[in-house]
Amino acid sequence: xxSKLSDIELIVQTLSGDQSAYADLVKRHQRFVFTLxxxxxxxxxxxxxIAQDCFIKAYRSLALFKQESKFSTWLYTIVYTTAxxxxxxxxxxxxxxxxxxxxxxxxxxxxxxxxxxxxxxxxSFYVDQAISQLTPDDATIITLxxxxxxxxxxxxxxxxIEANSVKVKLFRARQRLKEKLExxxxxxxxxxx
Amino acid sequence: MNSxxxxxWEYIDGACSTEERExxxxxxxxxxxxxQKYLExxxxxxxIAEMEMDEPSMAxxxxxxxxxxxxxxxxxxxxxxxxxxxxxxxxxFVFTIAALLIFMLVxxxxxxxxxxxxxxxxxxxxxxxxxxxxxxxxxxxDVVLLLFLFDGFLRKRHFVxxx
Numbered sequence: 001x002x003s004k005l006s007d008i009e010l011i012v013q014t015l016s017g018d019q020s021a022y023a024d025l026v027k028r029h030q031r032f033v034f035t036l037x038x039x040x041x042x043x044x045x046x047x048x049x050i051a052q053d054c055f056i057k058a059y060r061s062l063a064l065f066k067q068e069s070k071f072s073t074w075l076y077t078i079v080y081t082t083a084x085x086x087x088x089x090x091x092x093x094x095x096x097x098x099x100x101x102x103x104x105x106x107x108x109x110x111x112x113x114x115x116x117x118x119x120x121x122x123x124s125f126y127v128d129q130a131i132s133q134l135t136p137d138d139a140t141i142i143t144l145x146x147x148x149x150x151x152x153x154x155x156x157x158x159x160x161i162e163a164n165s166v167k168v169k170l171f172r173a174r175q176r177l178k179e180k181l182e183x184x185x186x187x188x189x190x191x192x193x
Numbered sequence: 194m195n196s197x198x199x200x201x202w203e204y205i206d207g208a209c210s211t212e213e214r215e216x217x218x219x220x221x222x223x224x225x226x227x228x229q230k231y232l233e234x235x236x237x238x239x240x241i242a243e244m245e246m247d248e249p250s251m252a253x254x255x256x257x258x259x260x261x262x263x264x265x266x267x268x269x270x271x272x273x274x275x276x277x278x279x280x281x282x283x284x285x286f287v288f289t290i291a292a293l294l295i296f297m298l299v300x301x302x303x304x305x306x307x308x309x310x311x312x313x314x315x316x317x318x319x320x321x322x323x324x325x326x327x328x329x330x331x332x333x334x335d336v337v338l339l340l341f342l343f344d345g346f347l348r349k350r351h352f353v354x355x356x
Binding site: 026031 | 198240242243246256258262
């Protein structure tokens with residue numbers, strides 16, 4: 001069961017030496033942090049390593065958290081920088097946001113067509129698949145906006161860019177997601193015929 | 194950039210002004226192409242919003258806390274001491290010594306020359322302290338201390354060699 005205390009209350013308890021309070025914070029944010037890490041990593045193992053790293057880094061710097069922003073915004077900044085560093089280390093190509101041909105494919109995302117499974121595939125499956133085909137930048141902005149409950153200003157803070165740039169990038173990311181979705185669905189229809 | 198789509202996304206996100214909102218409301222009501230586009234983007238928006246987040250393994254929290262615990266257990270005492278305290282103590286002594294030196298230099302009578310009478314100092318009788326048993330005891334203590342330090346040095350070297 002998750003704690004009903006706010007993030008700030010849990011942080012205060014953690015700073016006074018209560019490690020179980022930090023465990024509650026980790027449980028509360030782990031799904032989103034892991035999802036965000038998956039946008040950069042090639043597989044679940046790497047994403048889990050990144051997520052683990054982020055929570056450890058956050059714990060070490062918890063005393064430096066000034067409470068000027070939401071804890072989640074501060075945590076996502078750590079996730080973004082950690083994931084970017086991990087990505088650079090792995091020498092995965094992360095070309096410009098404008099390069100539409102570049103995408104990463106999550107290893108364990110089923111990409112082939114399965115006749116028996118086709119009917120069970122929901123639209124959300126295709127959305128997940130299309131997101132996994134986007135660049136990490138595009139996928140991150142979409143995830144932060146839709147799942148991180150972050151405003152454009154907070155996303156700007158996380159990514160270290162201007163809020164207006166986030167607006168443009170979000171628009172382009174959604175455009176590209178729409179294109180990928182249409183392409184994937186077209187492919188499925190062709191297979192069915 | 195497609196301006197229609199851009200405006201519609203702003204409309205869906207609730208990021209446009211009241212005037213813009215009213216203008217788009219009107220366009221959606223009157224223009225079929227606009228309405229179709231709006232419905233299409235609205236459906237996509239809903240689908241993205243409904244996407245599921247991925248679940249990490251159940252061991253994540255445990256692994257994080259274990260790493261933190263191990264981290265703090267490994268931390269040497271030297272690192273746990275706040276360096277500001279050490280600097281503060283050092284500063285206090287430096288300040289005290291400097292203040293004493295200044296006070297001493299200020300209070301010296303530099304014009305006294307060598308006419309001052311040096312009082313005869315009565316030195317303690319050292320022969321009492323340098324008796325055979327005291328010297329032997331002192332030397333014995335020194336030897337024990339030396340052996341102890343030498344043992345520590347050898348242990349350290351042995352540890353470095355085998356790690």
